[in-house]
Amino acid sequence: MTSTATTKSRPPRHNEIEISLFGPGIGECLVIHPGLNRWMIVDSCLNESRQRSIALDYLEELGVDASSQIEWVLATHWHDDHIAGLAGIINRATSAKFACSAALRCREFLDLVSIHDKMLLVEDTSGISEFEEVIRILQHRTHRHGKGPDLWANANMRILQNSFGVEVWALSPSAQSVTNGLGEIARLLPKPREIIRRFPVMDANDQSVVLRIDSPSQSFLLGADLEIQADTRCGWRAILAEPHRVSAAYKVAHHGSPNADCQEIWDRLVVRDACALLTPFAAGRVPRPSDEDVARLKRCTNRLYCTVWPSTKKPPRRQGVDKTMNEVTKMRRAIHTKSGHIRVRAPLDYSSDIQIELFDGAKQL
Amino acid sequence: MPASLLVGETLDAPRFVSVGEAASPQSNQKPFDEPDCILPALDRYDGDANDSQVTRRVSETTNGQSRPAHKISPLIRLRGARPCRYRQFCLLQSWEGTVTSKQGDTFLARLVDLHVRTNPIEIAEIPIDEIPVPDRCLLALGTVFYWSIGYETKPGGQLTRASEIRVRRSPVWSHRDIDEMKARAKELEAWLGYDVHGDNEESPAPAQ
Numbered sequence: 001m002t003s004t005a006t007t008k009s010r011p012p013r014h015n016e017i018e019i020s021l022f023g024p025g026i027g028e029c030l031v032i033h034p035g036l037n038r039w040m041i042v043d044s045c046l047n048e049s050r051q052r053s054i055a056l057d058y059l060e061e062l063g064v065d066a067s068s069q070i071e072w073v074l075a076t077h078w079h080d081d082h083i084a085g086l087a088g089i090i091n092r093a094t095s096a097k098f099a100c101s102a103a104l105r106c107r108e109f110l111d112l113v114s115i116h117d118k119m120l121l122v123e124d125t126s127g128i129s130e131f132e133e134v135i136r137i138l139q140h141r142t143h144r145h146g147k148g149p150d151l152w153a154n155a156n157m158r159i160l161q162n163s164f165g166v167e168v169w170a171l172s173p174s175a176q177s178v179t180n181g182l183g184e185i186a187r188l189l190p191k192p193r194e195i196i197r198r199f200p201v202m203d204a205n206d207q208s209v210v211l212r213i214d215s216p217s218q219s220f221l222l223g224a225d226l227e228i229q230a231d232t233r234c235g236w237r238a239i240l241a242e243p244h245r246v247s248a249a250y251k252v253a254h255h256g257s258p259n260a261d262c263q264e265i266w267d268r269l270v271v272r273d274a275c276a277l278l279t280p281f282a283a284g285r286v287p288r289p290s291d292e293d294v295a296r297l298k299r300c301t302n303r304l305y306c307t308v309w310p311s312t313k314k315p316p317r318r319q320g321v322d323k324t325m326n327e328v329t330k331m332r333r334a335i336h337t338k339s340g341h342i343r344v345r346a347p348l349d350y351s352s353d354i355q356i357e358l359f360d361g362a363k364q365l
Numbered sequence: 366m367p368a369s370l371l372v373g374e375t376l377d378a379p380r381f382v383s384v385g386e387a388a389s390p391q392s393n394q395k396p397f398d399e400p401d402c403i404l405p406a407l408d409r410y411d412g413d414a415n416d417s418q419v420t421r422r423v424s425e426t427t428n429g430q431s432r433p434a435h436k437i438s439p440l441i442r443l444r445g446a447r448p449c450r451y452r453q454f455c456l457l458q459s460w461e462g463t464v465t466s467k468q469g470d471t472f473l474a475r476l477v478d479l480h481v482r483t484n485p486i487e488i489a490e491i492p493i494d495e496i497p498v499p500d501r502c503l504l505a506l507g508t509v510f511y512w513s514i515g516y517e518t519k520p521g522g523q524l525t526r527a528s529e530i531r532v533r534r535s536p537v538w539s540h541r542d543i544d545e546m547k548a549r550a551k552e553l554e555a556w557l558g559y560d561v562h563g564d565n566e567e568s569p570a571p572a573q
Contacts, residue, residue, distance in 0.1 A: 025485075026486070049483065050483075107550060107554060110550040110553045110554055111546055111547060111550045113550070113553065114545075114546045114547075114549035114550045114553065115542070115546045115549075135553065139556060148556070148557040190538040190542075190543065190546075191538065191543075192537075192538055192539060192540050192543055193537045193538065193539075194537060194538050195503070195505075195508075195535050195536075195537055196535040196536055196537065196538060197505065197506070197507030197508055197509065197535065198463050198507040198508075198509055282488065283465075283475065283486075283488050284473075284488075285466065285468070285473055285490070314487075315478070315481075315484040315485060315487075317458065318457055318458070320457060320514070320516070320526050321457050321458045321514050323526070324514045324526055324528050325489075325514070327528075328491060328495055328528050329489040329490060329491050330471055330490045330491070330492060331488075331489065331490040332487055332488065332489040332490070333487065333488045333489075334484075334485045334486070334487045334488075335485050335486045335487065335488060336485050337485055
C-alpha cells in the first residue's frame with residue numbers, strides 16, 4: 001500500500017474525490033479535492049524546513065495553480081499547531097474564500113488579534129499572530145466581495161456544493177459551544193498591570209469545526225480536535241444528538257486522545273471497520289496517540305493509519321550539553337517536523353471503492 | 366631553611382627551587398651562616414605583577430642588621446595559563462522556552478533552539494527547583510525564559526559545566542495598551558462591515 005514518489009505527484013481525476021492528510025509531530029493539514037479540479041484546504045502545518053505550508057508544497061507537486069484552483073481555506077480552530085502557515089496559504093490562494101469557527105466571531109477575539117504587536121517579544125509566536133496576519137492579508141484585498149471571513153462555520157451549515165453532488169458540511173461548533181467560547185476568549189484578554197506573556201494554549205477544541213464530505217456514494221468524517229464534553233449541547237454529544245450519514249472514512253479527532261473518543265462515534269457516525277486516519281501530537285505531556293490509544297482504536301477498526309510515528313531521535317548536541325539537559329530535565333522529547341502523508345481517493349460515481357495510499361513514512365498501525 | 370630565599374632584589378626569572386638549592390650558581394652565600402638569622406617572611410604576593418618583577422620585603426634579623434637584597438624564587442610556580450580574575454562563561458547552547466503547563470513541582474515547556482533554527486522544537490519537563498528563587502513567582506502559562514548551557518570558569522581557573530535558566534522580565538500591560546487594543550478591534554469590526562454578532566446566510570439542515 002505504500003506508494004512511490006511517481007504516483008504521489010499524479011493529480012486526481014476531475015471526477016475523483018481526494019482527501020490528503022498531513023501530520024508531522026505537531027499540527028495537521030487536510031487537502032481536499034471535491035471534484036472538478038477545485039481544492040479545499042482545512043487547517044495548515046509547516047513543512048520540514050518550517051518555511052512554508054505543507055499544503056502549498058503538495059499542490060505545487062500536483063501542478064495545481066494555488067491562485068485560481070483553491071476554492072476554500074478553512075481553519076477549524078485557532079490552535080497554533082493547526083494554523084501554522086495559514087497566512088501563507090491565504091496569500092497565495094488569492095481567489096479562495098476563507099472560513100473559520102463561528103466561536104471566533106466576537107469582539108473579544110478581535111481584541112486578542114489586535115494586540116499582536118505587543119506579542120512580538122517572543123521568538124515562537126502563537127496562533128493569534130497567524131490569525132492577525134490572515135486578517136491583515138484579507139484587509140489588503142480590495143477585489144474580493146465582502147470583507148473578513150466569508151463564512152463563520154457552525155453546526156449544520158453547508159460550506160460547499162458542486163455539480164457532482166459533493167457537499168461539505170460543518171457539524172460543529174454548536175450554539176452552546178459558541179457561547180462558551182466567548183467566555184473563554186474573554187478570560188484570555190490582558191488586564192492592566194498584568195505581565196505580557198505569550199498567549200497560553202486556550203482550550204479551543206470545543207469550538208472546532210467538524211466537517212463531513214458527502215459524495216453521491218459515500219461520506220467522509222473529519223473530526224478536527226473536537227472533544228467529548230459533559231454538556232450534551234457541546235462537543236461530540238451535540239453532534240451525536242442528531243442523526244447523520246455514516247462515513248466510510250474518519251479522520252480521528254484530537255490525535256486519538258481518549259477525551260475525544262467514544263464508542264458512539266464508531267457505532268453511529270462511521271461504518272463498520274471504517275478507514276481511520278490519525279495524526280500524532282508530540283507536544284503534550286503525554287504524546288498522542290499513546291500505545292493505549294492505539295489499542296483502543298484498533299478495537300473499533302482494523303484499518304487504522306497514522307501519518308507518522310513520532311521519532312524518539314533527539315537532535316545532535318555536544319556531549320556536555322546533552323549530559324546537562326538530562327540532568328536538568330525530567331523528560332524531554334523532540335518534535336520532528338517531517339510529515340507523513342495519507343491519501344484517500346474514491347471515484348465520484350456510485351462505486352464504493354476507496355483507495356488508500358501512504359507516503360513519506362505514513363503507516364498502518 | 367631554603368638558602369634560595371633572597372632578599373630585596375627584583376626577581377628576573379621565576380623557577381622551581383627546592384630546599385637547600387642555591388638560587389644562582391654564582392651565589393656564594395652560605396646557607397645558615399648566621400646562627401641567629403631569621404627566614405625572610407613572604408608577607409605579600411602580588412599576583413598582578415609581572416612574573417619577572419616579583420619583589421619581597423624581608424624582616425630584619427634579631428641583631429637589627431638589614432640583609433643585603435637577594436633574589437627570591439617562589440616555592441611553587443605553575444607555568445602556562447594564568448588564573449583568571451573574573452568569572453567567565455563559555456556558552457554552548459541556548460534556547461527560548463515557553464511554559465505550556467504547570468503541574469505540581471514541575472512545568473512543561475516548549476523549547477526553541479536559538480543556535481540552529483532548523484533543529485526541531487523540543488518539549489521538556491523541568492523541575493521548578495531549576496528556576497532561580499526570585500524568578501519562581503513569575504512562572505505562569507505563557508511565561509518566556511531563556512536556558513543557557515555552557516562552561517563556567519571561576520576565578521582561579523576551576524572549570525565546571527553550568528546550566529542557567531532566566532525568566533524573561535516583560536513589561537506589563539498599560540491602560541494605554543488596552544485602549545489601543547480596543548480601538549484597533551473597533552476598526553476591525555468596522556472593516557468587517559457588519560455587527561460581529563450578525564447572521565450568516567444559513568444553509569438548510571443536512572440531508573440524513
